Amino acid sequence: MNSHRDSEQKPIVVVSQCLGFGAVRYNGLMVENSFIAALEKHVRFVPVCPEVGIGLGVPRDPIRIVTLKSARRLIQPSTASDLTERMSAFADSFLRGIAEVDGFILKSRSPSCGVHDVKLFASATAEDSDGKGSGLFAERVLRDFPFAAVESEARLGDFRCRHNFLIKLFTLQRLRSAMTSPTDRELVRFHKAHRLLLRLFDAEAATALDAKFEDFLAKNPPRYAGEVLRVLSLVPRDWRRRFEELLKSVRDEFPAELLGNLTRGLHASAHAGHFDVIEFLHRARSMLFHRKQAPLGCEVLFEPYPVALLNWRERFPAQPQRSSHPQLIRHGE
Numbered sequence: 001m002n003s004h005r006d007s008e009q010k011p012i013v014v015v016s017q018c019l020g021f022g023a024v025r026y027n028g029l030m031v032e033n034s035f036i037a038a039l040e041k042h043v044r045f046v047p048v049c050p051e052v053g054i055g056l057g058v059p060r061d062p063i064r065i066v067t068l069k070s071a072r073r074l075i076q077p078s079t080a081s082d083l084t085e086r087m088s089a090f091a092d093s094f095l096r097g098i099a100e101v102d103g104f105i106l107k108s109r110s111p112s113c114g115v116h117d118v119k120l121f122a123s124a125t126a127e128d129s130d131g132k133g134s135g136l137f138a139e140r141v142l143r144d145f146p147f148a149a150v151e152s153e154a155r156l157g158d159f160r161c162r163h164n165f166l167i168k169l170f171t172l173q174r175l176r177s178a179m180t181s182p183t184d185r186e187l188v189r190f191h192k193a194h195r196l197l198l199r200l201f202d203a204e205a206a207t208a209l210d211a212k213f214e215d216f217l218a219k220n221p222p223r224y225a226g227e228v229l230r231v232l233s234l235v236p237r238d239w240r241r242r243f244e245e246l247l248k249s250v251r252d253e254f255p256a257e258l259l260g261n262l263t264r265g266l267h268a269s270a271h272a273g274h275f276d277v278i279e280f281l282h283r284a285r286s287m288l289f290h291r292k293q294a295p296l297g298c299e300v301l302f303e304p305y306p307v308a309l310l311n312w313r314e315r316f317p318a319q320p321q322r323s324s325h326p327q328l329i330r331h332g333e
């Protein structure tokens with residue numbers, strides 16, 4: 001099979017600096033994360049430490065989010081400093097300065113970087129938290145980049161979150177690359193390559209996008225990109241059901257023998273009620289590898305991001321990586 005694209009580009013990911021890029025935590029340490037280390041080869045990281053960015057030293061006294069009159073403030077209890085305005089100004093200036101970005105990996109539980117799991121306190125001295133929310137920097141990220149792939153390093157330890165994050169991240173990079181190409185050709189290639197993947201996310205919207213593509217291309221390519229972003233925000237929860245529905249919908253497009261094998265592969269990848277989507281993707285990729293021609297869109301559907309990341313399993317680090325699996329497409333190494 002030919003590569004559907006040979007871009008040397010990589011996704012751009014803003015990452016909390018303490019996640020392996022610098023000992024900038026309040027206690028002078030950093031956090032090693034094996035997934036982020038594995039990802040480094042496949043993306044371009046842009047590390048940032050918002051707390052160092054607002055002039056706090058390393059090490060430093062801890063800070064926390066305090067809810068005062070229903071407004072959230074970033075407070076350093078030991079100095080009674082209110083750092084809210086400084087953090088807002090830093091976030092605005094840093095995020096405005098990013099010309100291109102596809103995703104963010106932010107440190108969990110941090111009052112600055114935490115995405116959704118930050119302890120909120122009723123006062124600077126309260127011992128117990130009274131709720132959870134986003135850190136101040138992360139809140140700006142979510143507001144200013146609503147369609148980016150955004151996750152914490154903690155959630156990326158969970159396979160489902162990681163899989164969804166990586167699909168979105170690499171698709172956004174391919175879309176960005178197609179949109180910045182001087183000719184329409186790249187966008188046409190993107191659309192053809194992603195037609196099946198987008199159907200997994202939202203079959204109805206993806207079919208409508210198919211029907212309107214020529215129109216969007218002629219009159220309003222950014223509107224097309226906007227529609228793709230909207231479809232990508234509808235993260236599938238039940239991958240098995242989505243694949244079952246997709247395979248039914250392509251009965252007239254796929255050779256019967258391939259369709260039969262894929263359907264059998266889908267059932268064989270379910271064990272004790274649990275569907276192993278990675279196992280299914282590997283089965284599907286093996287079926288396609290020896291075919292001279294695969295149905296349009298299969299390459300991205302079954303290999304939406306690099307194989308090395310598809311194989312990455314933190315819980316079994318001692319197991320050999322399944323690097324012998326064939327690679328269908330090149331993801332800008």
Ligand code: SF4
Pocket residue numbers: 016017018019024025026048049050051052107110112113
């Ligand atoms: S969590 Fe964010 S603010 Fe805190 S040390 Fe890490 S990068 Fe800096």
